[in-house]
Every structure is written in C-alpha cells, then in structure tokens.
Amino acid sequence: MKTLAEKHTNAVISPDLLKLLAYNEKMAELGRISAGIVHELNAPLSVITSAAQIILRENGISESVREMVGRIKSESMRLAQLTRGLLAFGKHDEATEETDVNIAIEFILEFLTFEAARRGVTVRRNLDYHLSPVRMDSNLLKQILLNIMMNSLQAMEETGGKLLVETCATTEGNIQLVIADTGPGIPEGAESKIFEPYFTTKKPGEGTGLGLFVTKTLVENMGGRIEVKSRRNKGTAFTVTFVVKEQTEE
Numbered sequence: 255m256k257t258l259a260e261k262h263t264n265a266v267i268s269p270d271l272l273k274l275l276a277y278n279e280k281m282a283e284l285g286r287i288s289a290g291i292v293h294e295l296n297a298p299l300s301v302i303t304s305a306a307q308i309i310l311r312e313n314g315i316s317e318s319v320r321e322m323v324g325r326i327k328s329e330s331m332r333l334a335q336l337t338r339g340l341l342a343f344g345k346h347d348e349a350t351e352e353t354d355v356n357i358a359i360e361f362i363l364e365f366l367t368f369e370a371a372r373r374g375v376t377v378r379r380n381l382d383y384h385l386s387p388v389r390m391d392s393n394l395l396k397q398i399l400l401n402i403m404m405n406s407l408q409a410m411e412e413t414g415g416k417l418l419v420e421t422c423a424t425t426e427g428n429i430q431l432v433i434a435d436t437g438p439g440i441p442e443g444a445e446s447k448i449f450e451p452y453f454t455t456k457k458p459g460e461g462t463g464l465g466l467f468v469t470k471t472l473v474e475n476m477g478g479r480i481e482v483k484s485r486r487n488k489g490t491a492f493t494v495t496f497v498v499k500e501q502t503e504e
C-alpha cells in the first residue's frame with residue numbers, strides 16, 4: 255500500500271527528478287546563506303583597505319614593508335569589488351539597463367579565476383572593446399556566461415586546456431560572443447539533447463542538466479540565439495548572438 259504522499263509524488267515527479275529538485279533547492283538555500291556571508295565580508299575588507307592606506311601614508315617605512323602593505327591594499331580592494339559584484343549578481347529583481355557585454359565577461363572570468371586555475375585551464379580573451387552597450391538585464395547575461403563557461407571548465411576537469419572568450423560585432427550590427435574550450439567535445443549522441451531539461455552526462459551533485467536549457471531559454475527570451483559546434487577530442491564552441499535593435503525615433 256502506498257501512502258497518499260507517495261502516490262501523489264509518483265504521479266507528478268519521478269524519484270530521480272525529486273532528488274534533483276531537492277539538490278537544486280539545497281544549492282539555492284546555500285546561495286542565499288553565502289550571500290549573507292559575502293555581505294559580512296564587506297566590513298572587514300574595508301577595515302583592511304583603510305588600515306593599509308593609513309600605513310602607506312606613514313613616513314620612514316622600509317621599501318619591503320611598503321610593497322607588502324601595497325599588496326594587502328590592492329588585494330583587499332580586489333576582493334571588495336568581487337563581493338560587491340557578487341551581491342549585485344545575486345539580486346533577484348529584473349533590471350534592463352545599458353549593458354557592456356565585455357564588462358560582464360570580465361566579471362564572470364574574475365569570479366571563475368580559481369575554478370579555472372585549479373583545473374589547469376588558461377583563459378584567453380579576444381574582446382572587441384568597440385562594442386556598443388546593449389539594453390538587457392546584465393544579471394541574466396552573467397548567468398548565461400556563467401553556465402556556458404562553467405560547463406567548459408568542467409569538461410576540462412581532468413585534462414586542463416584553454417578557454418577562449420571572444421566578442422565581436424556582426425556585419426548586421428548584432429553582438430556575438432564565442433566561448434570555446436579545448437575539452438573532449440560533447441559526448442557522442444548527446445549533441446541533439448544538451449539543451450533539453452535534465453539532460454546531463456555528469457554525476458549527481460556535479461550537474462543537474464538544467465544549465466543549457468535555462469541558458470537557451472534566457473537567450474531566446476532576450477531575442478538572441480545560441481549555437482554549438484563540437485569536435486571529438488578537439489573542443490566545443492558556443493556562439494551566442496544578441497540582436498541589437500535600432501533605436502527608433504519617437
């Protein structure tokens with residue numbers, strides 16, 4: 255005999271799906287708690303930065319101390335910038351604004367520095383700094399970038415390799431981003447499935463199979479498109495194109 259709850263759960267979602275949803279919920283909760291911790295980091299970081307600044311204003315400190323304190327100052331400022339960026343990225347409210355795609359890329363790459371380094375992945379940028387800003391929700395753009403880049407890093411988990419991030423304007427005046435890796439390529443037979451919800455080739459806890467589904471949906475909702483090219487043992491490249499609409503005179 256099944257309990258009512260079991261019957262209900264079975265009718266709506268499978269045990270595997272329930273496991274995934276529970277995992278997602280745990281990660282979301284963890285995200286919310288982490289946001290609080292990141293917020294807490296702001297105060298000590300600003301104390302460290304100002305203390306370093308005060309020491310640097312002192313006369314008669316040796317060159318080596320000056321250099322060390324200078325590094326403390328620049329590193330604490332870098333962390334403060336990262337925590338501010340993280341908090342802004344974590345916000346839920348929708349905000350369409352003039353967004354510089356290259357700045358969003360730099361933010362995510364900075365955020366992923368450690369994730370890349372620990373896998374032996376080097377990052378190469380080929381960014382077109384003449385791109386004009388586009389009206390979009392910059393947090394959604396960051397989420398798109400994070401999903402694609404994190405997949406690339408995970409694909410190069412064992413081997414290390416290169417992550418190339420490129421931006422350019424197309425001849426039609428649209429904005430194109432390419433995120434390419436030198437990983438093993440998309441597993442055989444999976445090319446047509448990677449954008450489906452819950453399709454994953456990763457172990458439980460490493461992937462939910464929702465990343466590319468969410469990414470594609472977000473890109474398309476923003477009026478863009480996403481394409482993928484992959485070659486076995488050579489790598490994978492995702493191309494995202496955002497259509498830039500002409501500003502119409504009112």
Ligand SMILES: Nc1ncnc2c1ncn2[C@@H]1O[C@H](COP(=O)(O)OP(=O)(O)O)[C@@H](O)[C@H]1O
Nearest residue numbers: 405406409439440448454455461462463465466
């Ligand atoms: N850069 C990549 N290289 C190789 N395979 C990839 C890459 N990006 C995505 N994939 C494949 O697409 C699948 C789905 O990706 P995604 O929707 O982000 O879910 P998840 O990362 O949770 O598995 C991955 O499990 C993997 O098999």
Ligand SMILES: [Mg+2]
Nearest residue numbers: 401405465466
């Ligand atoms: Mg993913």
